[in-house]
Amino acid sequence: MEDVKDDDMKNHSILILDDDESIRDLLEIYLSEKYKIVKSASGFYALELITSQKIDLVLVDVNMPDMSGLEFIEQARIVEPDIAYIVISGNRDIDTAIEALHSGVWDFIQKPFGDMNSLDKIIRTALDKRELILENRRYKKNLEKMVQERTSELEKKNQELLLSRNRIVGILSRAAEFRDYETGQHFIRVSKYSGIIASGLKMDNYEADLIRQAAPVHDIGKIGIPERILLKQGKLTETEYEIMQKHCEYGEQILQSQSLENLNIPLNTVIPEGYNTDDLLTTAANIAKYHHERIDGSGYPLGLTGNDIPIEAKIVAIADVYDALGSVRSYKDAWSEKECLDYIIQNSGIHFDREVVEVFLNNIDQIQAIKLAHVDKEESHLIIGVI
Ligand SMILES: [Fe+2]
Ligand SMILES: [Fe+2]
Structure with a gap:
């Protein structure tokens, strides 16, 4: 699988979920050149967003007042398991972020964001990986469909074969009737x-x-x-x-x-x-x-x-x-x-x-x-x- 090319990036939508407005804005300024950006300060609202529009990746803050980042991910993964979830953590909650990796979170980014290139790299890697998973699933589905089609084709041929065999036996019995009119x-x-x-x-x-x-x-x-x-x-x-x-x-x-x-x-x-x-x-x-x-x-x-x-x-x-x-x-x-x-x-x-x-x-x-x-x-x- 090739890397996602810059031209294709604009097709990807990223949801920035953070209660801190300055973080949301900073990330938006940096990422909006390459991606479609959607923002939310609340986990509850973000849950609505991921089901109402196409979101490929969520950058989610660990600590938020109404719903923690991990609670959000737990609920979001039930409805949208194919989204790539990346946790944004401060130094104090780095242990929580690492723990989150064991429960379906794809990666984490540390605040404050020093090198924006590494943020970019993490996002690209996650999107590539997600694309690969989806592609794989599409391929499997297609393969299953092909196998199913072939199987029913074979079953149909089989039925035809059995039917023509039965007809031949029927023809034989009719041939006997021709001589034995009685x-x-x-x-x-x-x-x-x-x-x-x-x-x-x-x-x-x-x-x-x-x-x-x-x-x-x-x-x-x-x-x-x-x-x-x-x-x-x-x-x-x-x-x-x-x-x-x-x-x-x-x-x-x-x-x-x-x-x-x-x-x-x-x-x-x-x-x-x-x-x-x-x-x-x-x-x-x-x-x-x-x-x-x-x-x-x-x-x-x-x-x-x-x-x-x-x-x-x-x-x-x-x-x-x-x-x-x-x-x-x-x-x-x-x-x-x-x-x-x-x-x-x-x-x-x-x-x-x-x-x-x-x-x-x-x-x-x-x-x-x-x-x-x-x-x-x-x-x-x-x-x-x-x-
Ligand atoms: Fe007989
Ligand atoms: Fe008979």
Whole structure:
């Protein structure tokens, strides 16, 4: 930091606070060439002055009748901590002046003023130091602002990244709908039911959100199933059913993120701490692969049992079956709500995980409200096909 130049000095205001008029005048004569000067004989009035106008430095007498110099500084520093306070002391109160240096006073000047150059030097040094402190503070503030701006920029980019990732998964589930016209709003309902169950299982918001976002792609593998089987009216033959079951593995293959490594697309975005680029795809792949597994091992494609089945798949399994039972399919009518719930309860611990069933039933009001809000309309198949 360079010294404050003479030209700039006139921009600085100095308050002379002394009950002795001759001292005030003497200092004013000497200093007014270089600084704007304000004078006061009273500490109380000086307190008003420092808050009502710009003051950079106060020269304050130690001994004054209405308020001592130190009392003034104590109160003044509370309202204007950035002003440079310099004490003027006589020989008798030099100890008080030195003591004042420990309580926030910047420097002291002794009366009578012998060499005015040293007074000038003390004032310049104090103003330089003050400028440096203020400059430093401005710099820090600016830096904090810049960091804040960058952080919110990064957060915004992150949100955009997450949003576009979610949209891509949404696009995938819509692609599946194009081939499976029959299922109407099934994907939306299964997604919402799954989110409610995940939250009910005390998963944190992020995990519950992953499951809610990944649930609609549980049947993405149906893309690989021939239309004559996928859209067949009536019951499937054993061979057709075996082919149909393959949709779980096809789904996993489509969603496996490792398979994308071959694409070798460089990722220039820095992934923030706590985020994993693969978590949504991994969750979706697990759901696609294991949503037809059953707790007792009688499901497909692997016949896994109990906790070998990922929790996201257990959740979607119940959401998917509950919704399919209550909907019309080419091979069946819609079951009544009571029949659907009876099936879920009877299959707790057999087809479905007991804890997941419990949470499902505890949240049945919310689930039924979603069912009502997303009823399949007859023409909805067409709408989905056209969007
Ligand atoms: Fe399925
Ligand atoms: Fe489904």
